[in-house]
Amino acid sequence: MASLICAAVCTIALAGIVQGDDTPTILETQQNRPAYFNGRVIEMKYSPGIHDFKIGPWRIFAHLLHEKPRDPHPNLYIVAPGMQYKSDTAGQFDHNEVISVLPLKSEPVEWDVYYAVVLDPTLHEDFRSERQLILATQNEFVPTDDMKFDELPGAAFLRRYLRVDSIEGLEPYRRADGKLPRLIIVPAKLSVKAAAIDSSAEADAASKSAPAASDVLTK
Numbered sequence: 001m002a003s004l005i006c007a008a009v010c011t012i013a014l015a016g017i018v019q020g021d022d023t024p025t026i027l028e029t030q031q032n033r034p035a036y037f038n039g040r041v042i043e044m045k046y047s048p049g050i051h052d053f054k055i056g057p058w059r060i061f062a063h064l065l066h067e068k069p070r071d072p073h074p075n076l077y078i079v080a081p082g083m084q085y086k087s088d089t090a091g092q093f094d095h096n097e098v099i100s101v102l103p104l105k106s107e108p109v110e111w112d113v114y115y116a117v118v119l120d121p122t123l124h125e126d127f128r129s130e131r132q133l134i135l136a137t138q139n140e141f142v143p144t145d146d147m148k149f150d151e152l153p154g155a156a157f158l159r160r161y162l163r164v165d166s167i168e169g170l171e172p173y174r175r176a177d178g179k180l181p182r183l184i185i186v187p188a189k190l191s192v193k194a195a196a197i198d199s200s201a202e203a204d205a206a207s208k209s210a211p212a213a214s215d216v217l218t219k
Contacts, residue, residue, distance in 0.1 A: 029052055029059040029060065029061060030046070030058065030059060030060060031045065031046050031048070031061065032044070032045050032046070033046070033058075033060070033097070034084070034097070035076065035097040035098060035099050035196075036084070036096060036097065036098045036099070036127075036128040036129065037098070037099050037101075037102050037129070037196070037198075038128075038129045038130075038131075039128045039129055040198070040200060041199075041200075042099060042102065042196050042197065042198055042199075043196070043197040043198075043199055044076075044097070044099070044194045044195070044196055044197075045108070045194055045195045045197060046060060046061045046192060046193065046194040047061065047063065047108045047193040047194060047195075048061050049061035049062045049063045049064075049192065049193065050062075051063075051065065051190070053113070053188075053190060053192065055078055055085075055093060055095060056087060056090045056092070056093025056094075056095075056156075057087050057089065057090050057093065058085060058087075058093075060192060061192060061193075062190050062191070062192055063110060063190075063191050063192050063193040064110070064190065064191045065189060065190050066189060066190065066191065067189060068187070069112040069114075069187050070112060073109075073110050073111060073112045073191065074099060074100050074101045074103065074109065074111050074112075075099065075100040075101075075111060075112050075113075075114055075130065076097065076098075076099055076100075076111040076112070076113050076114070076192060076194075077096075077097070077098040077099075077100070077113075077114050077115075077116045077127075077130065077133060077185070078095055078097060078113065078114070078115050078116065078157075078188070079095055079096040079097070079098055079116040079117075079118075079127045079133065080093070080094070080095045080115070080116070080117050080118065080153070080154040080156070080157040081094050081095060081118060081153050081154060082094060082095040082096030082097075082126060082127065083096065083126050084096040084097060085097070092155075092156035093156055093157070095157075096126065096127055096128065098116070098127060098128060098129060098130060098133065099111070099130075099196060100130045102196055102198060103195075103196055106195050106196070106197050106198075107195055108193050108194055108195045109193070109194070109195070109196075110191050110192070110193050111191060111192050111193070111194060112187070112191050113187075113188040113190050113191060113192060114185050114186060114187055114188055115157060115161055115162065115185070115186045115187075115188055116133050116183060116184070116185045117154035117157050117158055117162070117183065117184050117186070118136075118152075118153040118154045118182065118183050119141070119152050119153070119154065119170065119173075119180055119181065119182060119183060119184060120141040120153070120180075120182035120183070121147075121151050121152065121153060122141070123136065123141075123153065123182045123183065133183065133185060136181070136182050136183035137181045137182075137183055137184065137185055138181070139181070139182045140175060140179035140180060140181055140182065141179065141180060141182050142178070142179050142180075143167060143180060147167060148167075149165065149166050149167055158170075161188070162186055
């Protein structure tokens with residue numbers, strides 16, 4: 001899947017691993033947390049790791065730290081901003097979590113983590129699928145001459161996790177014509193291990209296997 005991202009993004013700059021967080025409240029590490037797959041909510045069950053992966057006040061178990069994503073692995077996108085994970089004390093880190101595939105088996109697999117950060121102030125889409133993200137990287141916008149860095153929707157993520165704190169710092173992502181992608185996707189240099197559980201599919205299977213009420217009443 002990493003090759004798909006590299007094809008969609010003009011330039012990918014590798015990001016450093018997540019550092020400490022100075023938000024007012026840090027939540028306990030969450031082993032179970034939802035993510036989106038093609039608009040559906042999927043339960044992610046994380047396996048314990050040796051590192052804590054921090055996203056604002058949220059913590060996730062990190063499995064491995066590495067320099068480059070690996071093609072066989074599915075992807076987990078941390079999308080900023082988003083409406084899925086919201087904080088009353090650190091709203092600048094509100095985000096969605098999106099997975100690229102739904103594995104056939106509900107067993108833990110390794111996921112490469114990416115930051116998907118919105119740059120265009122006019123882009124207000126609530127991203128819930130990989131396809132939406134890829135399309136947004138292919139669209140462009142022209143920053144105004146007087147645009148301030150904090151006007152970028154993903155400014156907090158850019159500053160903390162990608163070490164970008166100015167409009168000039170976005171130069172590596174500019175197209176040849178000077179335009180910027182509306183959204184950038186950048187490797188987070190880590191992977192997580194988790195099982196993706198489709199509760200809706202399990203519920204459908206259970207309902208199909210259960211006897212109909214009419215059949216029970218006639219026995």
